[in-house]
Amino acid sequence: MNKYLILANPGHNRIYFDTAMRVSNMELLAISEKAGFKIEEIGEGIEELPHSIMITTKEKLNNDQLKAIGTSSIYYAMFEMLEEGILRPIKCPDFHYFPESMVQILKYNGKTNEQFTRLMVNLALSVCGTSSKKITLLDPMCGKGTTLYEGFMRGFDVRGVEINNKWVQEIQTYVTRFLKEGKYKHKAQKSNITAPKGKKLASGFTLTAAADKNDFKKGDVQDFRVYSCDTTQSGSLLGKKSVDIIVSDLPYGVQHGSKNKEDENMDRSPLDLLRRALPEWHLLLKTKGSIVLSFNEFTMKYDDVAAVLEEKEFKVLDYEPFNGYLHRVDQSINRNVIVATK
Numbered sequence: 001m002n003k004y005l006i007l008a009n010p011g012h013n014r015i016y017f018d019t020a021m022r023v024s025n026m027e028l029l030a031i032s033e034k035a036g037f038k039i040e041e042i043g044e045g046i047e048e049l050p051h052s053i054m055i056t057t058k059e060k061l062n063n064d065q066l067k068a069i070g071t072s073s074i075y076y077a078m079f080e081m082l083e084e085g086i087l088r089p090i091k092c093p094d095f096h097y098f099p100e101s102m103v104q105i106l107k108y109n110g111k112t113n114e115q116f117t118r119l120m121v122n123l124a125l126s127v128c129g130t131s132s133k134k135i136t137l138l139d140p141m142c143g144k145g146t147t148l149y150e151g152f153m154r155g156f157d158v159r160g161v162e163i164n165n166k167w168v169q170e171i172q173t174y175v176t177r178f179l180k181e182g183k184y185k186h187k188a189q190k191s192n193i194t195a196p197k198g199k200k201l202a203s204g205f206t207l208t209a210a211a212d213k214n215d216f217k218k219g220d221v222q223d224f225r226v227y228s229c230d231t232t233q234s235g236s237l238l239g240k241k242s243v244d245i246i247v248s249d250l251p252y253g254v255q256h257g258s259k260n261k262e263d264e265n266m267d268r269s270p271l272d273l274l275r276r277a278l279p280e281w282h283l284l285l286k287t288k289g290s291i292v293l294s295f296n297e298f299t300m301k302y303d304d305v306a307a308v309l310e311e312k313e314f315k316v317l318d319y320e321p322f323n324g325y326l327h328r329v330d331q332s333i334n335r336n337v338i339v340a341t342k
């Protein structure tokens, strides 16, 4: 047997850190299935290495498998246990296209925790069965863009929909500045989408960029598109069956950020909003694509979300390691995660 120790990322905020130590075991199991290796045992690491997780495998892990572990939201450093008390540091191959700071720089009220966002993206990837060469990620309620930055940093094409136009503009300003300051080749343009009768459906922007300037010259670029639109009308914004994974942190029914006119259009019940949005998201998702949503259990229950997903022809994966993610965020938010496929 081969024993490995994963040291937990101390970047987690304190409350989420305790949760992360629990839920990341399941995330690692999901990642390992997709990366084609079996974790025989998983649990707490050794006393001498606080906040570590031990995994046991029959085969020695190869570079691709180590790279997959490196993407896990808990990963900070890794060691192979040669014998009791002797640890060999292992460097997991880098998976970033753009620097991690892309997702870390912005701090704002209502931001979804970065590591938690990574966990959701990993769950979505682990069950996504599309055969796309490059993943296209959609966050259909993207706020100020945490999921989009996580996806873009990992080399995906990303699509965002957000009802608050001010936030769409802030995303554009931030991404453009980030790429400019990092001297990455990019091109951004405004893009408006009109409905069949000529009525404006959404305004937004399209940005193309590449981490390597030769790739940019060759047209080998990543594509970042965000639209200001009600997500219940998002089906005609993007091509049908154009995205591989949908990842979103749904409105919690609590106030995030400023109150403005757009907020008044928001549905009172997040479950009702979900019921109306899912057919649109279903149109956009490729066959065998996946959807991972987080939501506040104080405003909607896992079983109700599961029922609505099933009603709209998604297949809910209500078994380990894809369920059991309920955790406390604060007094008004008990967050849970649901994973489903098309």
Ligand SMILES: C[S@@+](CC[C@H](N)C(=O)[O-])C[C@H]1O[C@@H](n2cnc3c(N)ncnc32)[C@H](O)[C@@H]1O
Binding pocket: 110, 111, 112, 113, 140, 141, 142, 143, 144, 145, 146, 147, 161, 162, 163, 164, 229, 230, 231, 232, 249, 250, 251, 252, 256, 266, 267, 273
């Ligand atoms: C929990 S926040 C997402 C936060 C985001 N992950 C981030 O880190 O910035 C949910 C978002 O859904 C947006 N929203 C609510 N109703 C919407 C609708 N009908 N269509 C599109 N977006 C909506 C809200 O404006 C809010 O930004």
